[in-house]
Amino acid sequence: MNWMAGAATAARLLSSRFPGSRHGTPALPPSRLLASGMLAAGLSVSCLLGLFAAPPALAQQPASPPLAAKPAATIPPEQTFNIGVVRQIPELPPWVAPLQMPPDDLGIAGAELGIRDNLTSGRFLKLDYKLTTETVPTDGDPLPVAQKLYDAGNRFILLDVPADQLLRISDAMKDSDVILLNVGAPDDRLRQEDCRANVFHIVPSRSMLTDALAQFLITKRWNNWFLMVGRTDADKLYADAVRHSAKKFGGKIVAEKVWDYGPDARATAQSEVPRGTQVGEYDMLIVADELGEFGDILPYNTWLSRPVAGTQGLMPLSWHETMENWAASQLQSRFFKTTKRLMRPLDYQFWEGVVAIGSAGIKTRNSDVKTVRDFMLGPGYDLPVFKGVAATFRGWDHQLRQPIVLAQPTNMVSLSPQEGFLHQVTPLDTLGFDKPETKCKFN
Amino acid sequence: MKRPVTLAAGLAALAGLLMIDALPAQAGPRAFISNERDHTMSVLDMDSLKVIKTIKTGRRPRGITASPDGKLIYLCASDDSRIEVYDSQTMELVKTLRSGPDPELFVLHPSGNPLYIANEDDNMVTVVNVNNNELVAEIPVGVEPEGMGVSPDGKYLVNTSETTNMAHVIDTSNNEIIENILVDSRPRFAQFSHDGKQLWVSSEVGGTVAVVDPATWKIVKKISFKIPGVADEAIQPVGIRLTKDGSKAFVALGPANRVAVIDPKTLEVEKYLLVGQRVWQLGFTPDEKVLVSTNGNSNDVSIIDVASEKVTKSITVGRAPWGVVIVP
Missing domain, CATH: 3.40.50.2300 (Response regulator)
Structure with missing residues (x-):
């Protein structure tokens, strides 16, 4: 499915219904729509700017957005980040506990929220984010689907596929200009002997x-x-x-x-x-x-x-439905507002993957793959993940280092790393394979 | 027949006591502290340093401020999506104001009107006329707007959006965003110096405070913090207060359990004061001799002597104290 479909129509509808005035008391504030409807529909940034920034009389002219950051001289031309998602539906177990029944939009809903968050931030800098999601059946082949997304211009692709498939896709795209984000496979070998330079791991490894x-x-x-x-x-x-x-x-x-x-x-x-x-x-x-x-x-x-x-x-x-602290309740309520369900770990990992790109983009202001990649691995990168400390990527295996939630089904119990487990660089590196233990050799 | 009489007499006596309790000699300044997790506001007499009243408020009270004359206390009841206005003398609820959804923090225009409210859940700043409760404007901002600062001349409003990592500068004459300043992760709080020549923005996860020159809206310096024995990740700056004479700045450092003392001229950290756990916001007494910090995880406030830069006392308040304002 193409998530962007119909955005232009939505934009036209909205801009004619709300001719720009937000200084009065409109029956339905346009910004409310902005949060729920317009961004969800994946509006282009220029439309948003035109609708909200222009004085009332000019509201329907989407040109010359005054919201963009100054000084004008340093602004690169408008940048678009095309983010693709491939999710292969895993085999269902022999029985599924009613509370564990996976929703149809598992994971994908997280990516959609990530795009909305990216757009809300990006519109101030003329940054546009587009999402295309593809679902592959259990017995299907995700490789041609990923290839198709790449051919359509997606340079950042989230993968929720089994480890072997991930390696196939990664190797097939070895010489392509692309960043692959592993949001579903926890296999340690993908961070160790089977690591790949074009893959970044959002999902925590089993270890x-x-x-x-x-x-x-x-x-x-x-x-x-x-x-x-x-x-x-x-x-x-x-x-x-x-x-x-x-x-x-x-x-x-x-x-x-x-x-x-x-x-x-x-x-x-x-x-x-x-x-x-x-x-x-x-x-x-x-x-x-x-x-x-x-x-x-x-x-x-x-x-x-x-x-x-x-x-x-x-x-x-990586996450739990009952996380509240560290502003997690804000992310939870943003997610609930549009999906009417709670955010699961896979939703969260998809959200993290999309926001990992958005968070780099807002600093690079450039959608060039190499620029984004260098920034993601550089010292200036920090990803706020609603778990108390910022997440960053490990240079030696491209794993996102982040706190891990410990939860029982109905409540969060603790967050690791636990106090007292010390590390010379960051306590986060007490979780998973640290630099001295790595077997990863890129290329 | 004896028992009811005794009970009635007892109640009358108790009521009398309560009356006396509720109306102390109104001499010293009083601190109003919002307690996020038990839905109350503690009133602290700053002379005796005793809690003289605990007021039941709307759910999840967070941001708190006072009218310029100190007569009214404004409080964000986040989960009830409204602003509550209290009389600081009678400590009674006077009225409620619209706030937009999930108000977290707000700032009053220096003239006392309007009120600018950050709607954390809705990527919006709501502007409300405090006299007639009219919605003046809604300004779309970044994801999770929180920190709110207004320049002393009232011309500029600054809102920080936690997930967008920007400080948005808004022209208060037309409520348009005129500038977006990229800062470090999770900007929480914005505070202008009293001469209007500096804007301080704290970044909780980034662990820094950006000092911005409002003439150019450029960052002059990013202040970072190092505390021996405290992990860098635990240093999370939030609340900021600057003295009127510009001689001292105080920054609450969250789970580092410290308040940093900074020289606003050199922008160097001079000292760290050990306070309670997860120190969040700060408030001066009107004479600026005393600073109060709210310590969310130890359920208390710390009293800091500004001249000697010493923590003199901690006082238990409600559960998860969030913000504080002190009125004459």
């Missing part, structure tokens, strides 16, 4: 997530972990990350099991889980179940009264 959890557990002195691993490859990778974090921060895996009660044990959980969790003493059951096949039936069914963490229970995440 960033498990490190964030490990720091919290160590802070609580819940050092002995029972690891329960699901049947998928992704679960095994999550378990690898948990083992790595245990080693890194001093956690001890005192027992380990593979879940072998089938894909849907809801009906027999009360009898099977107690039997399956008799492994002796431990502090915390850590579950690796990325699909959500069994993790949610573990709490309260375990043999001992021990809490659950990992992919279910207390979860390390």
Whole structure:
């Protein structure tokens, strides 16, 4: 779908309905429409400027926007940032808990909010942002779709595709003038031996997530972990990350099991889980179940009264629906206003990806790929991500370093890095692979 | 029959006590402190340094200011989307004003009218006539407008938008944006010096304060902060106050739990004062001898002696104190 469709019509409609006067008391303030309708429709910047900046009599002439920053001599010509999105729908698990049912616009809604935020900021500097989103079915091929977006002029492409597909796209576009933003694949190998110079990772890696959890557990002195691993490859990778974090921060895996009660044990959980969790003493059951096949039936069914963490229970995440602090409630309410639902981690990662470009653009004021890329990796870049501190990119693997939320399903519990985990450069680099451990070699 | 009589007498006595309590000898200045998380406003007697009253307000009170004569207290009740106006003597709610959605912070024109309100959720500044509650204008600005400053001559209004990372300069004669100044991440607060020759803008996440020359709207200097033993990420400047004589500036540094003392002439940091946790906004007494800081995470305010640059006392107020204004 092309998100920009119909914008011109919307612009005409609005500018004729509200002939510019905002000094009186209009029945429906135009700026309210600006927030909800016009930006959502993806209006071009010049229309916005014409509508709001010109004196009433001139309101319908979109020319000569006086809102742009001065001095005029330093303004480059109007810049457009074309941002594309490719989302491949993942395979659905055997069953989906009603509360976890993915909305149709999962992720995409975050990108749309990101564009609106970029436009609200960019209009003061004559910066335009356009979004084109493409959804690929589970068994489809995202490569030609990404290629098509590139051919249509998109120089910044968000990818929510499996790791292998991401590598295919990245390699096919090796010599293209493009920045790829990984917003969905948490695989550590994409930041390590399989890193690519044209890919920036917005989504936290698995090891960033498990490190964030490990720091919290160590802070609580819940050092002995029972690891329960699901049947998928992704679960095994999550378990690898948990083992790595245990080693890194001093956690001890005192027992380990593979879940072998089938894909849907809801009906027999009360009898099977107690039997399956008799492994002796431990502090915390850590579950690796990325699909959500069994993790949610573990709490309260375990043999001992021990809490659950990992992919279910207390979860390390990029974001949570209940985040409120650090002005997060503003982002949440902006998201809710247009979608009438809460912002999920994938929505947030898409939003971060789009705003990562917008945030660079406002400083470079130039949509040239190399200029944006250099700025994103430079010292002047800081991305406010509503988690207390600014996020920046790691030069050695292009991972966005950012705090990780620890949340149980209905409430945020903590934010890592935890206090006391020190680092010579930034505490954020205690999460994930730090420079000395990197196996990434670009080119 | 005895009990009700006793109870009535007791109530009468209690009422009498309350009356006395509510109307102290109106000698010293009083600080009004908005408590974001328990929806109240604490009134602090600045002579005795005691909380003399806690007023129930609208939900999520944040920005707070006073009329130039000190008679009226204006308060943003963010979650109720209105401005509440209190009589600073009787401490009663006088009226409410329209605010636009989610008002966070505002500033009064130096003449006392109109009121310029940042609508954090709606990318807008709302201008309201405080006398008749009329909407004067709505000015579209960047994402999450927050900080509001007005030049001493009232000609310029400055609004910072937290996510757009700009300070928008607005000509108050026609409510048009005339300049956009890019600053560091999450600009929170804007404050003009009393001679109008400097504009200070704090960037919470960027960790800096930009000092702007209003003659050119160019940044003269970005002040950054270093505190031994405190991570750079924890240094998050928010509230700013400058003395009228231009000799001292104070900047609240959020989770660094410090207030920085800066020389506005050299723009160098001279000292850091340890206050309560997550220090947010600041307010002077009318004689500028005392500065009060609101400390959101320790639920108290710190009293700072301006001359000696020392923190002399902390006083428990409500939950998550946000802003403070002190009237004669």
